[in-house]
Amino acid sequence: MSTHAANRATPHSSCRSRVLGLGVVLLFGINAQSPARSIGPAERADTILIVKHERKLYLLHDNRPLRSYRIALGLSPTGAKEREWDFRTPEGSYVIDFRQEHSHYFKALHISYPSPADLMRSSALHQPAGGNIFIHGEPNRLSKPVSYYKTRDWTNGCIALSDEDLQDVWDLTGVPTRVEIVP
Numbered sequence: 001m002s003t004h005a006a007n008r009a010t011p012h013s014s015c016r017s018r019v020l021g022l023g024v025v026l027l028f029g030i031n032a033q034s035p036a037r038s039i040g041p042a043e044r045a046d047t048i049l050i051v052k053h054e055r056k057l058y059l060l061h062d063n064r065p066l067r068s069y070r071i072a073l074g075l076s077p078t079g080a081k082e083r084e085w086d087f088r089t090p091e092g093s094y095v096i097d098f099r100q101e102h103s104h105y106f107k108a109l110h111i112s113y114p115s116p117a118d119l120m121r122s123s124a125l126h127q128p129a130g131g132n133i134f135i136h137g138e139p140n141r142l143s144k145p146v147s148y149y150k151t152r153d154w155t156n157g158c159i160a161l162s163d164e165d166l167q168d169v170w171d172l173t174g175v176p177t178r179v180e181i182v183p
Helices: 011-031 116-124 146-151 163-172
Strands: 047-051 056-061 064-070 092-102 106-111 134-136 177-182
Touching: 056 163, 064 163, 106 163, 134 163
Parallel strands: 047 177
Antiparallel strands: 047 056, 056 064, 092 106, 092 177, 106 134
16 A cells, blocks of 8 residues: 555544544643744654644644644635635645645645545546645735735635744654644
């Protein structure tokens, strides 16, 4: 089984992702803020957890939260991505499979969307699944005021962070890094 296939969503991994998400939410709820201690090289994130309804991205190491960040999602954020240009952010298990230091945005981490389950869903609709789903920073060429990008969902289906936060995620992750996206 390929690395990508091993990291794809299954009924069990989807349930595990939701439990993992709830655990992180409870941990941060008790602690109100991300841990402020410095992170050594051995504590780079091994998982990126995206909890869509919270608009939060969590970096985890051995299922322990390292950091959390506010995110923006696709323009139509509710539900899993079904097809190309539906403006939804996918849900499921993926990996960061490559990084782009130069793109239309301040750096970008590519998510291995679409999974076999994603392809089946879009095929049932007789539509292409789409692709090019990234965790990225703000656009290099702003078409709206900066406040727009910081206060609402604005992507075509990607996950966006402030440039400062994306730099932190960039520094604390590598290729491959597991990505869990839950509702």
